[in-house]
Amino acid sequence: MIRVVRSWVIVLAAWAALLGVWELIARLNEHPGTLWPTPRTVFATIVDNPQVFWQNAEVTLKEAALGFAYGVVLAVTLAVVAQTFPLLRDNLYRLSLTLYSIPLIALAPVLVSWVGPGLWTKVIIALLASFFPVFVNTTQALRVTDQKAIELMSVFGASGRQTLVRVRLPFALPAVIASFKIAAPAAIIGAMLAEWVGADRGLGLLMLFSMFSFKVPQLWATLIVATALSLAAYYLFEFVGRLLFPWHGSARQTGVS
């Protein structure tokens, strides 16, 4: 208990120190409060006009969620295909690595010229941003399933499909959900990035707009909202993982190995 309290004290102290330094820089600046708005100004921007942020965040979240969902479906499907057909595995891996290595910022204009500046450009960029971590983790997790459990299934005369559904996928699931913790924030960043090359609304657009109209506090506020959303996405899957797999980690000592 004392340890928990102490760790919270440290966290709060760290945040307070960060805000203090921020405030200090803002005040000691050559142009106080303009290039470096004070924390209070920034938070006031959010509190005074929350609809602006909410309306734009809603759009970005929708794009990110769609892209993330499609990315996850695609990644898990391809990982299962790679597991089922070992010959394809390396090629699929190389292909997705190549896709991942294309700078998304360069791909966004290309996509705009293909599918227009609408929703789908953002969804596709978010998809590409979230696909790779899920694919890598899922292929890896499907491959390293406990060999003894695989033998067990074979002793019981299980088919390859049964082994996949009953053992490989459940064993891989915690790793898959863990990869969502990386993929979901990546999808949000991807959606914002896609908004830079053309959008009607969205946090990415709001940042761009704030920057060009010198609304520095609003720019900072957007940054904070976007960060909060990414963190929320991370903790959502952290929570889901703990909820779904209470056996994970502790189970490895007594249950399986």
Place this chain on the structure above:
Amino acid sequence: MEGISKTFTLEGKQFTALENVSFAVDDGEFLSIIGPSGCGKSTLLRLIGDVIPSSGGVISIHGGLAADARRSRRLGFVFQDPVLLPWRTAIENVELPLVLAGVGSSERRRRARELLQLVGLAGFERARPNALSGGMARRVAIARALVLEPDILLLDEPFGALDEITRQRMNGELLRIWSETGTTAVFVTHNVGEAAYLSDRVLVMGTRPGRIVAEVQIDLPRPRTLELLEDQAFFRCTSRLSHHLLASVEDET
């Protein structure tokens, strides 16, 4: 009921794990295989269970191949580790082979419950593997191996990781379960006392290459109780087994 006959003739490749191992097991017999580490006794059991392919020779079970027996789910296998699926409860783990065989859910539940009762785990149906002790987890593994009423139960040092007292209790339980189900058991161990206590017959294996060096009939009366462990006849059996085991190790040095 016809007698089971199994013959192994395994000519290995570069690395010969097992060479020319041949033996037969009778229906309802309790056969143990003992030998020093690395003699290939686990490999032998895996071959019978068709978990790994053999490099030569024939394993036949009731006139068919081991692979057929495995596919038609007539084998029960208990590994060194219980290997329970951690997201399934005890009863769901026991049900797993029935799920794979496509047995309906109410029938599944009924048979799994019976088996848990048989291994002395009634009341623990809904426990998760991480809440079970080592001995309990092994009971679940035995129940799971028996739930399809296999012709042969293969046990690969199932109690090796348990402490001595739990191990003895589990051996007693195993004998009870074996006599109640009337199944054929092939039990792999490196423990001489365990082999003598459980078996009708013990095969002693030697190393490099893995082969059978002796066959010892255990003529101790059944049912066997823990008092037997202090009996002179029991000591004579264990010392004979130890003698063969030592001889097999000395051969190579």
